[in-house]
């Protein structure tokens with residue numbers, strides 16, 4: 460059985476079922492998600508390899524070969540049509556695409572399920588999904604359950620990496636108008652024990668960790684690589700539950716009355732569904748979503764135990780974030796552009812500016828040093844790499860406002876993540892493309908000879924589609940210095 464078969468058996472059926480990784484019903488063989496291709500804007504539906512099973516990641520890889528892809532739709536498997544699409548503008552923020560949020564990379568969150576490759580939804584700040592016109596999702600004070608399987612190592616303190624029930628207007632319409640699973644270390648509203656990240660409930664105008672409005676020590680910091688996160692609610696009763704999604708059982712971190720402040724009893728749920736954003740389209744958060752559902756009715760702990768066992772049996776595991784020619788930690792390298800007419804230029808730094816210049820064996824020692832890099836273990840994720848300047852030890856290539864720059868390592872999580880890149884097989888068929896770990900739609904690109912991280916056809920000037928594949932493909936060779 461799939462998770463939604465178990466919820467149905469418990470008389471709390473799924474009214475929304477989203478997963479890019481697998482079918483959530485034994486009998487489901489329809490589309491899991493849609494990808495959209497950078498080269499021509501064409502779309503393809505990705506289905507399970509067979510009914511009830513893991514996604515056919517190979518069909519995505521074939522469709523997206525030699526170009527980039529984003530996840531354009533996450534289909535609802537419940538049959539109610541509650542699909543998730545690009546988040547529209549809201550009260551807190553307008554996304555960079557004519558008000559719409561960014562779509563997630565189709566390759567930012569590779570995993571395996573029982574050894575078979577699949578892709579999760581890697582949400583970077585600025586991206587998000589929503590459905591404002593749903594069918595069957597709880598409204599008012601109606602009961603519902605929600606779970607999400609997420610990456611416990613990918614989070615931040617921005618508002619708000621949520622999955623669940625939100626406003627149909629994309630605006631903050633008041634306390635109690637949301638009921639969603641939140642994951643991250645935002646401490647503006649509520650906190651649990653330790654420094655986070657925590658599973659909390661976003662009920663609007665507050666992330667809640669228990670009965671008290673602020674701190675509830677029973678809600679632990681939790682950072683397993685794969686986490687099952689649960690929020691459920693019914694009249695004046697709600698709960699937070701969670702656990703490791705690859706082993707063991709769920710713990711109850713809170714179960715009891717609505718928070719100790721006005722506006723949440725009764726609830727005023729509106730029934731929209733959000734992923735990766737706040738109710739008012741706050742778009743500062745990051746996180747990774749693999750699968751999740753919303754139910755009608757308040758699931759029993761026993762039903763959730765069966766669902767947790769099903770998730771464990773799906774055997775989520777990590778897999779390589781890199782591909783293409785090896786870019787080995789400890790090696791000294793250079794990056795040569797491959798765009799015709801620019802292919803004698805190398806990525807270099809001039810002070811903090813990162814751009815490209817022609818470098819040859821007879822260039823000055825200074826220029827050779829500026830174009831030479833040492834590969835280090837990824838500061839923000841050890842499965843990827845960081846690039847330390849040869850002539851300025853302790854300084855690394857990072858992105859800032861999507862421009863590359865050379866900066867001293869300041870020891871912050873933001874720096875680590877901004878300085879982490881995952882080399883992959885070159886998009887134009889040679890060498891490597893250097894993907895940003897934290898914004899995986901974006902790759903090292905030279906544009907007007909300046910270094911950026913660029914997404915194909917994205918909202919920035921340097922995201923231009925013209926010569927994109929060549930501009931983001933580099934020959935990683937020996938260093939000059």
Ligand code: AHR
Pocket residue numbers: 551618619630631661662663664665666736737738739740741
């Ligand atoms: O409740 C926390 C956040 O506050 C909500 O997600 C958002 O709508 C509001 O800004």
Ligand code: AHR
Pocket residue numbers: 858859860861862873877897
């Ligand atoms: O480059 C994109 C973002 O810009 C970085 O993550 C952040 O440091 C800056 O705000």
